Amino acid sequence: xxxxxxxxxxxxxxxxxxxxxxxxxxxxxxxxxxxxxxxxxxxxxxxxxxxxxxxxxxxxxxxxxxxxxxxxxxxxxxxxxxxxxxxxxxxxxxxxxxxxxxxxxxxxxxxxxxxxxxxxxxxxxxxxxxxxxxxxxxxxxxxxxxxxx
Numbered sequence: 001x002x003x004x005x006x007x008x009x010x011x012x013x014x015x016x017x018x019x020x021x022x023x024x025x026x027x028x029x030x031x032x033x034x035x036x037x038x039x040x041x042x043x044x045x046x047x048x049x050x051x052x053x054x055x056x057x058x059x060x061x062x063x064x065x066x067x068x069x070x071x072x073x074x075x076x077x078x079x080x081x082x083x084x085x086x087x088x089x090x091x092x093x094x095x096x097x098x099x100x101x102x103x104x105x106x107x108x109x110x111x112x113x114x115x116x117x118x119x120x121x122x123x124x125x126x127x128x129x130x131x132x133x134x135x136x137x138x139x140x141x142x143x144x145x146x147x148x149x
Contacts, residue, residue, distance in 0.1 A: 081112025
């Protein structure tokens with residue numbers, strides 16, 4: 001006898017949120033000119049990203065429709081730590097610069113995954129800040145300060 005599989009409602013809901021975000025981006029981006037592949041307009045990126053997100057969301061719904069294994073546990077501590085890291089990055093980017101904001105993001109986000117390993121957290125934070133500096137400030141020429149005091 002084949003074991004019955006139940007609907008995976010939690011992951012289906014997450015996949016539908018991804019679809020909804022894609023639809024929102026398409027809706028918002030369609031108000032701007034799309035342009036062409038040679039001369040992309042301001043609406044090209046959000047519409048393209050929305051289409052990709054809707055495709056991923058639909059594929060996720062089909063992939064996780066039925067559950068063979070128990071759903072993963074949801075940890076409030078991890079969620080709060082990641083949201084705190086993102087909020088700190090957003091609030092610190094302009095007044096303090098990219099490097100301190102990235103370090104704050106990495107440190108606060110890592111607090112959601114016990115046990116705490118200070119050396120690993122410091123190494124990750126410094127590596128991410130260095131990569132962000134070289135890729136975004138040096139490579140892409142983004143107009144941000146690395147440090148602002």
